[in-house]
Amino acid sequence: MNKDDKIVNKNKNSWGFFPQADLEFCESEGLFFGRIIRENRGQYLIASGDSIYDGEVSGAFRYKAICPADYPGVGDWVAFREITNPIIIEKVLTRKSSFSRKTAGIKTEEQIIAANVDYIFLVFAINGGRNFTASGLERYLIMAWDSGALPVVVLNKSDLCNEEERESALLTAEASTPGVDIKLVSAETGEGLDDLLVNIPPESTLALVGPSGVGKSSLINALSGKTLQKTHAQRETDLRGRHTTTHRELFRLETGHLLIDTPGMRELQLWGDSDSANNTFSDIAEIANNCKFSDCRHEGEPGCAVQKALAEGFLEYRRFENYLDLRRELDYLQRKKDEKSTGKDQKKWKDISKEIRRYYKEKNQ
C-alpha cells in the first residue's frame, strides 16, 4: 500500500465493535484491520469491510509468539499491511474479553475459544442427558465470568421434557447460577427463541459454548433461519464420523448479532487463577465474610460460618464440595503457572548473562 493511500477501514461496525484506540493505532501505522471469523489449524478467514479473505500469521508473528493464546482466535481483531492472498496477519489487537480453557494434555497453556465476546451462552440440553448437572454448570460459569463477557444459561431441548422435568431443570440452574439469566428454549420447535436475543443489542458478539450434542449448532441455524452449521442429525452422511462442528466460526445474523459456534468440548479444563471461582460462588464468599478467621478455608476451622450454613441447610453440600474441588483445581493451576513463569524468568536471565559475558569477552580480546 502506498503511504498516501487512504486506508479503507470502512464499515468498521459491521463485524462488531472495534475499539477507537485500535482504530487510531491502525490509521497511524497504515494498517488495515479485520475480524477473524474462522480458524482451523492456523488457517484463518478474515472479514474486513464487505469482503472475506484467507489469512495466516507472518513469520515474525510466529517467531514472537510463545503460547497458543498469542495466536489469533475467532472473534479477534487483527491488523495487516495489505490485501494479499492469503492476507499476512501482523498483530492481534487488544482483546477486550476472551473465553478460554486450559489446553488438553499436561501443558499449562491457555487456549482461546472465542475472543471479544459480549455474551456467553452456556448451552445445556435438559432431556435427561448426563451433560446437564449443577456441577458442570458451575465449571462452565467460572470460565464465563472470567472471560469478561456476560453469561446467560440456555437450557435447550425443552420439547423433550414434561412440565416436571422443566421445573426441575430450572431449579437446578437457578440454584447453581445466582444472578444469571436463564432461558428455556427448543431449537426444534422454536420455543423461547424470540426471547433469546431480545435484550441484546445488535452488533453484540455472542459465543455458544457447552458440551457436545446439546444443540449449539441447531440454535444458530434456528436463530438465523438458515442452515449455517451442520448438526449431529446430518452426521450419518459425515463419513469421518467426527464431531460435526470441527472449528470455531463466527456468523452474522440479519439482526446484526454475531454468533460464534464452538465445537463441543469433551472436557472444559479450567484456566484462570485462585480467585476465578469467586463470582460463580459469590454466595459462599458472602457467607465466608462471617467466618472467624479471614483466611478460613472452611475445612474445619473454629468459628466457620460456611460450615454453620451447611449444617443449618442454607448452603447445599454438593455445591460446597464442588466449590472446594474447583478451587483446588484453580490453586493447582496457579502453582503451575507460577512455576512456569519463574522458569521463563530464569531462562531469560541466563540468556542475558550469556550475552553480557560474550560482550565482555569480545571487548577484551
Ligand SMILES: Nc1nc2c(ncn2[C@@H]2O[C@H](COP(=O)(O)OP(=O)(O)O)[C@@H](O)[C@H]2O)c(=O)[nH]1
Ligand atoms: N428434540 C430436540 N433436538 C434437538 C434440539 N436442538 C438440537 N437437537 C438435536 O440434537 C442433536 C445435536 O445437535 P447439534 O446442534 O449438532 O449440537 P452441538 O454439538 O451442540 O452443536 C441433533 O440431532 C439435533 O437435531 C432441540 O431443541 N430439541
Ligand SMILES: [Mg+2]
Ligand atoms: Mg455443533
Ligand SMILES: [Zn+2]
Ligand atoms: Zn470458614
